[in-house]
Amino acid sequence: MRHRSAPWIWSGCRPEIRLRSWLLRLECRWRQAAAPAPAKKKRLPNGKLYEDVCAAVERCPERFDCGDVCRLLGYEPNRGNLYRVLQELIAEELFAVEARGEGTIPTKYRKL
Numbered sequence: 001m002r003h004r005s006a007p008w009i010w011s012g013c014r015p016e017i018r019l020r021s022w023l024l025r026l027e028c029r030w031r032q033a034a035a036p037a038p039a040k041k042k043r044l045p046n047g048k049l050y051e052d053v054c055a056a057v058e059r060c061p062e063r064f065d066c067g068d069v070c071r072l073l074g075y076e077p078n079r080g081n082l083y084r085v086l087q088e089l090i091a092e093e094l095f096a097v098e099a100r101g102e103g104t105i106p107t108k109y110r111k112l
Contacts, residue, residue: 044077049077049081049082049085050085050088052073053069053073053082053085053086053089054089054094055072056069056072056073057069057089057094057095057111059072060072060111062110062111063098063108063109063110063111064108064109064111065101065106065107065108065109066082066083066086066106066107067106069082069086070082086109090109093112094111094112095109095110095111095112096109096110096112097109097110098110
């Protein structure tokens with residue numbers, strides 16, 4: 001007898017469980033809609049980063065790293081773009097790599 005009555009007991013809870021899951025999904029959607037959209041970064045004009053990095057490198061001490069360059073720039077550019085510009089300046093022999101970075105240790109550069 002006990003076995004037969006169990007489905008009757010549990011069937012009464014199912015609508016409540018469905019309602020709770022529906023309300024939870026609705027609340028999640030509402031929170032996602034209320035969250036502010038991330039701000040888009042402004043795109044720099046062509047050649048602006050190159051010019052900014054050249055000016056920053058001139059003001060850097062004899063030995064410097066990317067952190068020094070970013071502090072002098074006043075903003076943190078895209079990491080890939082910054083390294084591309086630094087590699088171009090190394091090719092132009094404005095400065096050289098003194099010690100390669102590894103892990104959290106940044107690459108050290110030296111002016112020529």
